[in-house]
Amino acid sequence: MGRISIPLKFLGVFTLTMLLTAGAFMTTLSSLRTYTARHEAGAVADQVIAFRTWVAQTGMVWVQKLVPGYHDFLTQENAADGGNFYGKNPALATRELSMIANKEATRAIFRVTSDDYRHEDNMPDGFETSAIRAFREDKQLEFVERYEDGTYRYARPILVQLECLKCHGDPEDAPPSVIEKYGAEKAFGYKVGEVRGIVSVSLPAVGGREVIRSLINPWTVFFVLVIFVINLLFIHSVVIRLVRLTRSAEAIAAGKLETELIYTNPSESNDELDHLYHATNLLKRSLIILFKRLDQQGRR
Numbered sequence: 001m002g003r004i005s006i007p008l009k010f011l012g013v014f015t016l017t018m019l020l021t022a023g024a025f026m027t028t029l030s031s032l033r034t035y036t037a038r039h040e041a042g043a044v045a046d047q048v049i050a051f052r053t054w055v056a057q058t059g060m061v062w063v064q065k066l067v068p069g070y071h072d073f074l075t076q077e078n079a080a081d082g083g084n085f086y087g088k089n090p091a092l093a094t095r096e097l098s099m100i101a102n103k104e105a106t107r108a109i110f111r112v113t114s115d116d117y118r119h120e121d122n123m124p125d126g127f128e129t130s131a132i133r134a135f136r137e138d139k140q141l142e143f144v145e146r147y148e149d150g151t152y153r154y155a156r157p158i159l160v161q162l163e164c165l166k167c168h169g170d171p172e173d174a175p176p177s178v179i180e181k182y183g184a185e186k187a188f189g190y191k192v193g194e195v196r197g198i199v200s201v202s203l204p205a206v207g208g209r210e211v212i213r214s215l216i217n218p219w220t221v222f223f224v225l226v227i228f229v230i231n232l233l234f235i236h237s238v239v240i241r242l243v244r245l246t247r248s249a250e251a252i253a254a255g256k257l258e259t260e261l262i263y264t265n266p267s268e269s270n271d272e273l274d275h276l277y278h279a280t281n282l283l284k285r286s287l288i289i290l291f292k293r294l295d296q297q298g299r300r
């Protein structure tokens, strides 16, 4: 360190400061991106839950037409005109909603899934399985999130309520249509309050590359340069004054006592360098007085 000049030391400190600032900024950006993703995914989950609740409250959605791709139904009733009505229970209706929504989706895709699933399409993947386990272990847990290959994943639990028991409690109580279609094994034996499944939402994640790209834009570079120049000018002005003082002090030491030190008087200045100039000036005056005395003594 001894051989390094002040401007070089400054450069080191400046670079380090900038890097640390960039690090702090990146951390903030990264938690901001998770915060935003969590809110977006949460809003999607709210919609799904609202839709499910609506179907659950009305009991069943009855449709008159089974369109290709959406031909599942739980029960069937004859309509007055000789046609049929098809009943879709909440989970089924939600599954079809997610199929339609995910086909058109530009951002969020969602589904309802469970580790004890009745329909193949509701089979959970790795993240979903571990989320279900987490909700089962911790009843207070409100959501689970994770980044996975450029995707933000989010899950919220679906708990069993009293009205769910008809189809997820004792198989004896279940409507024959459920037993007929899904058998008496799958997704039965639940109690109120237990985790039945999850709403699972996926969003494209803002990657580290986007974060870095947002940092290296012309404006950021411009601001860093301006900050750097301002700092450099300041350091330069300090160093210039230090060099001037050193030269003057050297001249005084060499006997040139008439050397003039230009500075602002400490009574008007709070600048440490001015104080140093002032002290050196006092030293110079003491020297002059001392030399005069020595001179007089020599003459006696």
Ligand code: HEC
Pocket (backbone or CB within 6 Å): 056, 074, 089, 090, 091, 092, 095, 112, 113, 114, 116, 117, 118, 119, 122, 158, 159, 160, 161, 163, 164, 165, 166, 167, 168, 175, 178, 182, 187, 196, 197, 198
């Ligand atoms: C009318 C019977 C019925 C009722 C009442 C019912 N469910 Fe279901 N549930 C089903 C059927 C049938 C499926 C399979 C749907 C499918 O094919 O996707 C299912 C599936 C599910 C699934 C998706 C996982 C799977 O098994 O494939 C969840 C989660 C679920 N139900 C939760 C609930 C909750 C929570 C309630 C109470 C609010 C509830 N269900 C009430 C019949 C019912």
